[in-house]
Amino acid sequence: MITLYWCPQTRAARAMWMLEELGVDYDLKIIDIRDEKAKVDSGFLQASPMGKVPALNDGEAVLADSAAICLYLADKYPEKALAPSVDDPLRAQYLYWMVYVPGVIEPAMAEKFSNIPPNKVSHGWGDFDTMISVLENALDGEDKGPWLLGDKFSAADVMVGSTANFLRMFNILPDSQIINDYIDRCLTRPAFERALAKDAEHALPS
CATH class of the missing domain: 3.40.30.10 (Glutaredoxin)
Structure with missing residues (x-):
């Protein structure tokens, strides 16, 4: 178990x-x-x-x-089928988005929360605005699907979607209709609804 x-x-x-x-x-x-x-x-x-x-x-x-x-x-x-197979060309993008959260989004969030001046040359995550722009570009356009890998939901959406939801909850998500729509799609998934319900049910006392 x-x-x-x-x-x-x-x-x-x-x-x-x-x-x-x-x-x-x-x-x-x-x-x-x-x-x-x-x-x-x-x-x-x-x-x-x-x-x-x-x-x-x-x-x-x-x-x-x-x-x-x-x-x-x-x-x-x-x-x-939450990850492309190792011989699937989509595996490359899948791996990119899986590490985009700890490698780019989270340090950019910490930088913004802590009011650390961005330094796109020295900081491997770039900066907060670039992080948002890259995510928007991945989700926007007629050739893009509802998910990061197109029409196929994957573990990458678990990682990125949940983190984007954190950004919105903490009121640091810019006014991005593209990302807000993506978060809303994630929130309609029954598995995410169950996870959020368990999270709320077991909330620790303040």
């Missing part, structure tokens, strides 16, 4: 959405990241040495980070 170490209202929601899309059985184990004592769980620390959520235990396979977890799960369950 898969165990997902998770904390409500965190990026761990991506991993839960992914599991819901796959329709596989899993256990949820809440780790209150505000409580250092909660992080001493041996199974959690084995999967996540840095003490960060999400983390996943799947028998002998243990790992952390939402991108790594989504990549792992998509490849473990190829019959669910």
